[in-house]
Amino acid sequence: MTDAKILVIDDNKSVLSALEILLQFEYKSVQTISNPNQISSFPNFTEIDIILLDMNFSAGVNTGNEGLYWLREIKKKAGHISVIMMTAYGAIELAVEALKEGASDFILKPWNNERLLTTVKSAYELRKTKKEVSQLKEKENHLKQLINQNKNYIIGNSKVLNSVLDIVRKVAKTDVNVLVTGENGTGKELIARELHKSSARNHEVFISVDMGSISENLFESELFGHLKGSFTDAKENRAGKFEAANGGTLFLDEIGNLSLQTQAKLLSAIQNRVIVRVGSNTPIPVNIRLICATNCNLDQMVADGLFREDLLYRINTIRVEVPPLREREGDILILADFYLNKFINKYGKQGLKINQAAQEKLMAYNWPGNVRELLHTMERAVILSEGNVLKPTDFLLEVKNSLTMGNGPDTLEEMERLMITNALNKNDGNYSAAAEQLGISRQTLYNKLKKSTE
Structure with missing residues (x-):
């Protein structure tokens, strides 16, 4: 017996009885009503799977x-x-009109029992299929929401950061290809996600691919997919990242790491917006928003013959340069406070604060690893903290000698900042000791630091 709920609506009681008898041996629930006006008050109406509906209810009509x-x-x-x-x-004409209005099928009276049962069975299979499709769409939307959940935020209010975000908001409204550049740890993927969230594609998926982690022999399979049996480990059909991102955004990180051979394959897919799975000859059109990122100097790589110029033109319609943390004046302490609260909650270190001297040490540091380095620094400090106050000695910052030939500061201001940073680190953030080492007063040291962060 099929677990389906059937409702028969007909003003002829003999028809209702005959259909109830016929269907009750095939389906778990068969109910009848003689007046369609009862539909509005019928209990659990939305749980019904199939309705057999008469087309005429008034005498002589x-x-x-x-x-x-x-x-x-x-x-x-x-x-x-x-x-x-x-x-x-x-x-x-009547049957066609009914089908146009959404009917599943059409039965003439008097009916053939076998044909009627077949029609009802087909209608139930159609109902099941529609239900499954609806559930799959719900799951797909839920998965998209989970994939697009981004618990990392762009933190800061410096002028250079706001300038970048202004560009992002303008570009996001279009579908142009974007190249995001910047040093390691500056948050290039966050900028790419912000482009996606601010675009018309924000209800679709954001697929991120680390191009540096894909081996050359698996490049096509990873990006374009493959058919079962197309190579040794291809044990089932698999969609590539281009297909997975269809309708949404594809983010290709570390694109400067690709070989010239893989660059050519990528160029073809980007140019034609069509991919072919490994082992197949069938072209598959894809509709994606492409964002690429790199910390390499692609212009120099083109000049050196290491990166295709035509590929650079394709991915570089708009270029967004993410500033290093040392240039984001005022954002260091904002970020430090954000990560402090994050790790306080994560590790149960309630009431933990950063004292003034430690804040000054953080501001004076050059942050070669950018925001990523700051994040790890804050996490380490919170984990190893023993009291309620984080002091300069709780922040173990790696100070590299930048005064080597060809690697020194370019300006007097940078030289001064570097000397202050080194002095503060050497004296564990003690401003009086650092000022004495530099041969200036403590107030002068404060003034110089304040000026460098304004």
Whole structure:
């Protein structure tokens, strides 16, 4: 017996009885009503799977308009229900009209029992398919939401950061290819996600691919997919990243790490917006927003013959340069406070604060590893903290000698900042000791630091 709920609506009680007897041996629940006005008050109406609906309810009327009216009302109330129309007055035009309005099928009275059972079974299979499709769409939307959940935020209010975000907001409204550049640890993927979130594609997926981690022999399989048996480890059909990102955004990180051979394959896919799975000859069109990122100087790589100029033109319609943390004046302490609160909650170190001397040490540091280095520095300090106050000695910052030939500061201001940073680190953030080492007063040291962060 099929676990389906069937409702028969007909003003002829003999028809209701006959159908109830016929269907009750095949389906778990068969109910009947003689007046379609009872639909609005019928209990658990939306849980019904199939309705067999008469097309004429008034004496002497055989136009079928009543049935079409109630068909429309049922579809308004519960569009997922499969409706089979029934009438003793068959006409091709009437059947076509019913199907246009959303009916699953059409049965003439008197019916053939075997044909009617087959029709009802087909309608139920259609109902199941629609239900499965609906559930899959719900799951897909849920998965997209999970994939697009980004618990990392762009933190800061410096002028250089706001300038970048202004560009992002303007570019996000278009579908142009974007190249995001910047040093390691500056947050290039966050900028790419912000482009996606601010675009018309924000309800679709954001697929991130680390190009540096893909071996050359698996490049096509990873990006374009493959068919089962196309190579030794291809044990099933698999969609590539281009297909997975269809309708959404594809982010290719570390694109400067690609060989010239793989660059050519990527160029073809980007240029034609068509991919072919490994082992297949069937072209698959893809609709993606492409964002690439690198910390390499692609212009220099082109000059050195290491990167294709035509590929650079394709991915570089708009270039967004993410500033290093040392240039984001005022953002260091904002970020430090953000990560402090994050790790306080994560490791249960409530009430933990950064004292003034430690804040000054953080501001004076050059942060060669940028925001990523700051994040790890804060996490390490919180984990190893023993009291309620983080002091300069709690922040173990790696100070590299930048005064080597060809690697020194370019300006007097940079030289001064570097000397202050080194002095503070050497004296564990003690401003009086650092000032004494530099041969200046403590107040002068404060003034110089303040000036460098304004």
